[in-house]
Amino acid sequence: MELCTQTVPTDHEVEITRRVGSHHPTVWGDHFLAYANLPGASEEEEKQHEDLKEEVRKMLVMAPSNALEKLELINTIQCLGVAYHFEHEIEEALSYMCTHYEEYWIGDVHAIALCFRLLRQQGYRVSCDAYKKFTDDQGNFKKELVNDVHGMLSLYEAAQFRVHGEKILDEALTFTTTQLKLILPKLSNFPPLAQQVANALKFPIKDGIVRxxxxxxxxxxxxxxxxxxxxxxxxxxxxxxLQMLHKKELCDITRWWKELEIVKTLPYVRDRLAETYFWSLGVYFEPQYSTARKILTKNISMISLIDDTYDIYGTLDELTLFTEAIERWNIDASEQLQLPSYMKIIYRSLLDVYDEIKKDLANENKSFLINYSIIEMKKMVMAYFQEGKWYYGKTIPKMEQYMKNGILTSAYVQIATTSWLGMGKVATKDAFDWIATEPPMLVASSIIARLLNDLLSHEEEQKRGDAPSGVECYMKQYGVQKEEAHIKIRNIIENSWKDLYEEYFKVSGTIIPRVLLMCIINLAKIIEFIYKDGDAYTFSKSNLKDVIYRILIDPII
Structure with missing residues (x-):
């Protein structure tokens, strides 16, 4: 990262020293524009798809309700990414299993753990007492469990869905993680199983992005x-x-992005449109949410521009003006406040995006819902401004103060709210009223996002000059070294995952439809993925490039 000087034309020329991220250009160029005339599925493919779907549906319905076979089939359907076709059948089956849950306790560790995980994923808070039969008199898991690799893997995946006070699941996760790492080198003669174990250790189902x-x-x-x-x-x-549909969506959004000419006019920002679309795809990939994906991608792209402006480019005076303009939310504000020319571009583009969203929602008589998103955008920008004031004032706040602001600078309160726009009838005014209260589930997802970002990007950000992250705040307040701060923050993230699922179990199926709650959970999963080994959004030449290629470009043969 580097500092550069740039002469900014004002009433008289003033030389302003700005921080610049030196971000690499997009790795995709104009690739996705090539899909403008991409044909959809042929009639033959559509018929084959429908016939196969009906065969799978019959398999699911015909499998005995209380048999391990049904559990295995549901799990396989979910892991293959096709469960969205059978939501009613799966919910019916899991509802039955929940009612008869204790009947499954007679099974082995694999059957019990699989049943437990599938039910918790669905929002049922079933008891973890079934695992007591696999512990000895001292409460430790029995050593003979190690001989059952599939059982160990199932227990490992199930334990990820633990909440506060479930000590047996905390111990199960420690036990299985340790043992699976020891077992892995011995699976060289079983490559598929070895690959599955290695993948689970890095990307457990709890954190998995469906596609x-x-x-x-x-x-x-x-x-x-x-x-x-x-x-x-x-x-x-x-x-x-689905990939063909996603290609066409990204083609349309890429055309919009190119027409904005953002990269030419704002060279300091991260040009990451495909990565932003991938983020939206992680929230919902199903065909019925095509409009919602386009809305969310454009929204996140705007947030990325604003984030870069507050983080590295804008002066305090400029940020003061832009914050006021966002608060006014009127195109005339850019002239009234005499925003710098580069900020006028961002401001106009943002308001244009929201005008477009409003038109999309008007088709369903839901244009009024956009106000929920605008309110959260204003709050987020105000929180960015607070970080700017900390940076220019050389202030390191207390951790509590930082986190209160950080829930908003994570952008997840705004993104989660906006993710519901375009989802159709399921996203009611009552649902938006609920999310507007910043419920604990949303706060937990936001804390995970804020602190994972801080852990993996704070060193680069401090080199170029940036507001203090949670790491610096924790180090100063508690007088500890970076390594200890990292451990403590990892613990906060782990507890936030417990908070997230605790609230999911309370709310699911009662106040808010599960499909809406999954947007909040999926956002937490995406942040775990993006920041698994570093900041893959900023440095997208990394593994993320290969992942996007497999998901959005390369079909399965």
């Missing part, structure tokens, strides 16, 4: 000698048909 994990699992499943060919064929065809 990313489906692409991997299709490969794992194909190597399994016992795979169901109908299910495999359906998953491959469905993946490819």
């Amino acid at each position: 990313v994990e489906a692409r991997k699992y299709i490969s794992f499943y194909q190597q399994n000698q016992n795979h169901n060919q109908v299910l495999l064929n359906f998953a491959k065809l469905d993946f490819n048909i």
Whole structure:
């Protein structure tokens, strides 16, 4: 990162020293514009898809309700990324299993753990007492469990869905993580299983982005000698048909982005449109949310521009003006406040995006819902401004003060609210009234986002000059070194995941439809993925490039 000087034309020429991120250009160029005339699925493919779907539906309905076979089938359907076709059938089956949950306690560790995980994923807070039978008199998990790799893997995945006070699941996670790492080198003669264990240790199902994990699992499943060919064929065809839709969506959004000429006029910003679309795809990939994806992608792209402006480019005086302009939310404000020319571009583009969203929502008589998103945008920008004041004032706030502001600078309160626009009838005014209260579930997701970002990007940000992150705030307040601050912050993130699921179990199926709550959970999953090994959004030449290629470009043969 570097500092540069730039002469800014004002009433008289003033030389302003600005921080610049020196971000690499987009790795995609104009690639996605090539999909403008991409054909959709052929009639033959659509018929084959429908026939295979019905065969899978019959398999699901015909499987005995209380059998392990049904659990395995539901799990496979979910892992292959095609569960969205069978939501009613899966909910019906899991509702039955929840009612008869204790009947599954007679099974082995794999059956119990699989049942437990599937139910918790669905929003049912079932008891973890079933695992007591696998512990000894001292409360430790029995050593013979290590001989059952599939059982260990199932227990590991189940334990991820723990909440506060579930000590047995905390111990289960420690036990299985340790043992699976020890077992992994011994699985060299079983490559598919070794790959699955290695992937689970890095990307547990709790953190999995559906499209990313489906692409991997299709490969794992194909190597399994016992795979169901109908299910495999359906998953491959469905993946490819969806990919064609996603390509066309990204083509349309890329054309919009190019027409803005943002990169030419604002060279300091991160040009990451495909990565932003990938973020939206992680929230919802299903075809019925095409409009919602386009809205969310444009919204996140605008947030990225504003974030870069507050983080590295704008002077305090300029940021003061821009914050006031956002508060006014009127195109005339840019002239009235005499915004710098580069800020006028951002401001006009933002208001244009929201005018476009309003028109999209007007088709459903829901244009009034955009006000919820605008309110959160104003709050987020005000929080960015607070960080700017800390930077220019050389202030390191207390951790509590930082986190109160950080919930908003994570951008997840704004993004989660906006993610519901365009989702149709399910996103009611009552749902928006609920999310506007910043419920604990949303706060937990925002804390995860804020602190993961801080852990993985604070060193680069401090080099170029940036507001203090949670790491610096924690170090100063508690007088500890960076390593200890990292450990403590990791603990906060872990507890926030427990908070997230605690609230999910309370709210799911009662106040807010599960499909809306999943947007909040999926946002937390995406941030875990993006910041797994570094800041993959900023430095998108990393593994993220390969992932986007597999998800958005390369069809499954």
